[in-house]
Amino acid sequence: MELVADGLAGARGGQTLFEGLSFTLRPGEAMEVVGPNGVGKTTLLRIAAGLLAPFEGRIGVENGLRLGDISHFVSSLNGMKSTLTVAENLRFWKRFQAGATERIGEGASVEEALEAVGLEATAPLPFGVLSTGQKRRVALSRLLLEYRPLWILDEPVLGLDAAAEQSFSGLIARHMAHGGLALAAVHGSLGISGARTLRLGALS
């Protein structure tokens, strides 16, 4: 599956943020979107996830598959209920993701997803008691619950320590090794080997 952007422009509040973006992301490729605050990184990601319409141009995959059906979008929000346990939250997401779209492939169980982020012991705890970094890691484990080829990640490692960051880079690398694609807005770098960089700049 290839993600193709052609002459893409994004706007917010009537203001064009970027225009003329064309790129192709092929199986096994990752692209990091970088640029100063407010330049339009999140806007681009939301368009790529099918959550926002392009102002101009197009972005999509072949076969007319809907972007929302083939992608996971992880924003800076964790999307978990504080009073439910970690396992209850992830079970909800697994059911929600599986029910929302046509199944593309098998996902991990809740236990396997938690193990992948090193947090299996937190399963019975209320999500609200976890540390900031642990909350983030649980939120990232959602990527594994349902297989979707395109991972769209908005500042995914915010609040993670160096070891957790490295471990998450490993999850992305594994996803790419299985033909997955990743598009990530970052302020540093995710340290993904071979990742391309798309630099957004203010329009003059």
Ligand SMILES: Nc1ncnc2c1ncn2[C@@H]1O[C@H](COP(=O)(O)OP(=O)(O)OP(=O)(O)O)[C@@H](O)[C@H]1O
């Ligand atoms: N719903 C909205 N209505 C009007 N303007 C908006 C809306 N959402 C975002 N914007 C504006 O669009 C611009 C781009 O926002 P965006 O979140 O895409 O930037 P970003 O590059 O991701 O920034 P950061 O690095 O701070 O996360 C900002 O000026 C923001 O204020």
